[in-house]
Amino acid sequence: xxxxxxxIKDLVLINPAVFEDSRGYFFESYNKSKLANLGIHIDFVQxxxxxxxxxxxxxxxYQNPPFAQTKLVRVLQGEIMDIAVDLRxxxxxxxxxxxxxLSAENKKQLLIPHGFAHGFSxxxxxxxxxxxxxxxxxxxxxxxxxxxxxxxxxDWGMDLATAIVSDKDVILPNFSTCNSQF
Numbered sequence: 056x057x058x059x060x061x062x063i064k065d066l067v068l069i070n071p072a073v074f075e076d077s078r079g080y081f082f083e084s085y086n087k088s089k090l091a092n093l094g095i096h097i098d099f100v101q102x103x104x105x106x107x108x109x110x111x112x113x114x115x116x117y118q119n120p121p122f123a124q125t126k127l128v129r130v131l132q133g134e135i136m137d138i139a140v141d142l143r144x145x146x147x148x149x150x151x152x153x154x155x156x157l158s159a160e161n162k163k164q165l166l167i168p169h170g171f172a173h174g175f176s177x178x179x180x181x182x183x184x185x186x187x188x189x190x191x192x193x194x195x196x197x198x199x200x201x202x203x204x205x206x207x208x209x210d211w212g213m214d215l216a217t218a219i220v221s222d223k224d225v226i227l228p229n230f231s232t233c234n235s236q237f
Contacts, residue, residue, distance in 0.1 A: 056086065058093050061155075063141055063148045066171065067095075068155065069127070069164040082162060084129060085187065095166065097125055099187040104131075107177045107184070112211060112218040114174015115140055115200040115227070119236040122193035123169035126186045133182030134158035135175040136212035140200065142235040143170040150230060152209055157184075170237040172200050176211040176218065198234050199227035206230055 059068040069090075071082040083089070090097070107113065115138065118124050128137055140152040156178065157163050167173050175184065200207070203215050207230055211218070228234075 056083070056089050056093065058095070061153050063139070063151060063153050064146065065168045066139055066141075066153055067166045069166055071162055071164070073162055084164070085127070097127075097189050099127065099189050101188045101191055102185060103188065104183065104185045107182050108219065109177050109180050110213060110217055110219045112174065112176045112202055112213070112215075112220050112224070114138065114224065115172040115202055116174065117142060117172040117198050117235065118190065118193060118196045119198055119234070120169070120196075122190050122196040123237070125169055125189040126167045126173060127164055128157065128167065128173070128175075128184065128186040129162070129164040130157045130159050131183040131185050132159050133177065133179035134160070135177055135182050135184060136210075137165050137175045138173070138209055138211070139165065139167045140172040140207060140230070141170065142172055142237040144237060146170070150207070152207055154210065156212070172198075172235075174202060176213050178212055199224065200230050200233045201227045204229045
């Protein structure tokens with residue numbers, strides 16, 4: 056495994072060592088000890104998995120402290136545009152976002168620490184997304200930001216006019232009025 060720093064501090068890509076041969080491939084998608092050796096000390100407690108069709112947009116979601124979640128996101132099947140928005144008020148990148156295509160093919164993983172909102176759009180026919188969390192889901196601490204907030208100007212890699220979005224995500228507040236406590 057190796058770590059690749061993104062343009063936003065503490066938001067990193069994890070690139071696994073992939074071993075391929077005539078049978079296919081093998082890689083360690085998670086190894087607590089190896090991540091600790093790379094300076095990442097996280098105790099994951101919950102895995103979440105979603106299946107979505109092309110054009111689905113999920114997010115932008117977060118949980119406020121003390122139930123904030125670090126997420127390790129990867130794609131088991133298909134391809135997504137994965138987005139993280141920095142909600143940390145004392146960060147020089149507050150309000151900035153980072154986006155990357157994660158796919159079953161490229162096997163990249165995005166480590167999203169506490170203090171970020173997260174979402175993704177499905178670019179392939181279907182996608183299966185798995186993410187590990189270091190905190191259990193807590194409904195009372197959930198928050199979100201509207202995916203099409205003009206001030207964030209996020210490129211989701213798709214036409215937002217045809218996006219498949221949940222009723223819950225459509226009514227989320229804009230970034231400037233969200234209830235983030237970071």
